[in-house]
Amino acid sequence: MFLLVPKTQPVLTIGVSVGTISLSDGLFLRANPNTTVEFPDSPQLVVVPNRITGGFMSTLDSWGPTNELGFYPHIAAPGGDIFSTLPLALGGFGVLSGTSMSAPYISGVAALYMSGGNVTDPLQLRGLLSSTAIPVDFNDGVKTFNNLQAPRIQQGAGLIQADKALQATTLVSPSFLTLNVKYLIFNLTAGHCPSSREPDNYHYK
Amino acid sequence: MNYTFKYTNAATVYALSSNVTGIPSLFPPQLDDSQIFDISFSSSSLSLDAHDSVSVEVGFTLRDGVDESLIPIYSGSIQIQSSAPGDGTVLQVPYMGVAANMTAQQLFDVAEGFPIFRSENPLDDRDITSDGAIFTMNLTTLDIPAVIIRLLLPTRVLLVDILPPDPTDSNATVFAGLETIG
Numbered sequence: 001m002f003l004l005v006p007k008t009q010p011v012l013t014i015g016v017s018v019g020t021i022s023l024s025d026g027l028f029l030r031a032n033p034n035t036t037v038e039f040p041d042s043p044q045l046v047v048v049p050n051r052i053t054g055g056f057m058s059t060l061d062s063w064g065p066t067n068e069l070g071f072y073p074h075i076a077a078p079g080g081d082i083f084s085t086l087p088l089a090l091g092g093f094g095v096l097s098g099t100s101m102s103a104p105y106i107s108g109v110a111a112l113y114m115s116g117g118n119v120t121d122p123l124q125l126r127g128l129l130s131s132t133a134i135p136v137d138f139n140d141g142v143k144t145f146n147n148l149q150a151p152r153i154q155q156g157a158g159l160i161q162a163d164k165a166l167q168a169t170t171l172v173s174p175s176f177l178t179l180n181v182k183y184l185i186f187n188l189t190a191g192h193c194p195s196s197r198e199p200d201n202y203h204y205k
Numbered sequence: 206m207n208y209t210f211k212y213t214n215a216a217t218v219y220a221l222s223s224n225v226t227g228i229p230s231l232f233p234p235q236l237d238d239s240q241i242f243d244i245s246f247s248s249s250s251l252s253l254d255a256h257d258s259v260s261v262e263v264g265f266t267l268r269d270g271v272d273e274s275l276i277p278i279y280s281g282s283i284q285i286q287s288s289a290p291g292d293g294t295v296l297q298v299p300y301m302g303v304a305a306n307m308t309a310q311q312l313f314d315v316a317e318g319f320p321i322f323r324s325e326n327p328l329d330d331r332d333i334t335s336d337g338a339i340f341t342m343n344l345t346t347l348d349i350p351a352v353i354i355r356l357l358l359p360t361r362v363l364l365v366d367i368l369p370p371d372p373t374d375s376n377a378t379v380f381a382g383l384e385t386i387g
Contacts (some may be wrong), residue, residue: 152280179302191255
């Protein structure tokens with residue numbers, strides 16, 4: 001499970017004393033130097049678009065494969081500069097990066113899938129998430145290499161897509177092909193029904 | 206449901222640095238968008254009834270002339286174009302492989318004097334392999350022999366044996382084919 005930088009980057013301003021006023025207010029203050037000005041002391045959420053690394057793999061990620069040359073990592077989810085809850089002692093809210101941020105995202109998608117009453121095998125669920133994920137291009141932290149897919153030992157299956165995973169009706173196994181053997185066989189199963197809430201016409205038999 | 210098979214390749218990455226011999230790449234590693242392998246399918250398309258399953262054979266063939274010295278790692282995905290409702294048209298099976306013989310790689314870094322045989326005490330630069338070197342094994346003064354090894358690549362097992370100067374030493378026992386005393 002790996003982290004991905006979101007396309008917008010929320011920045012929480014805590015403890016930074018910055019204030020802006022309009023030109024007319026500035027002129028008023030200069031004309032009335034004894035005026036008292038108050039700035040609210042509550043954190044403000046400012047959304048700054050991240051046009052450099054947003055939507056791509058983080059440069060902080062460690063890469064696969066495993067020491068045994070196994071496929072790793074498996075999948076990516078938003079995990080860079082995530083605005084989320086923090087312990088109250090740390091302010092209640094904050095922006096952090098890492099798999100501490102992306103792992104809950106994956107868990108959330110898994111929970112969403114299983115909330116349909118569809119109890120599933122963990123490996124099968126992982127396979128469904130990977131077969132419906134979308135790969136992203138390589139980004140070196142400075143620029144994006146368009147049409148050059150980031151190595152799968154960096155991004156795995158790519159960015160998780162909750163909607164596609166919930167809608168898919170075909171199962172593929174195995175869900176990753178680790179090579180260094182000559183021939184591999186994978187299986188396709190049609191008509192898999194991921195959710196008990198699906199309309200009847202998704203049941204083919 | 207109809208399924209059609211294609212494949213894409215991601216950037217091939219070189220695990221070892223092209224600047225410094227034998228050292229793993231730093232980020233960003235050297236990438237290569239040229240394809241170094243071919244993929245074949247036992248059938249390029251097929252049809253399936255609901256709840257049926259089928260096996261598809263995939264063959265990977267490395268192209269000639271691939272430079273194995275920097276340990277290229279290639280990857281990508283099998284793309285399965287699906288007509289089944291809900292599949293979102295394309296499913297994928299990611300793949301990856303290493304185009305080098307890992308059992309033939311150099312594990313130990315022998316640059317900069319490694320491996321280093323010395324005392325655990327940073328102020329004591331005696332060579333522990335020199336004749337007459339005596340260590341009292343005192344944990345407080347760190348009068349303990351040390352072997353400092355730097356690995357270039359990971360290994361599952363790393364053994365360090367202490368061999369007696371005299372191979373017929375009665376304290377020696379045979380382990381992994383060596384007369385060792387520790």
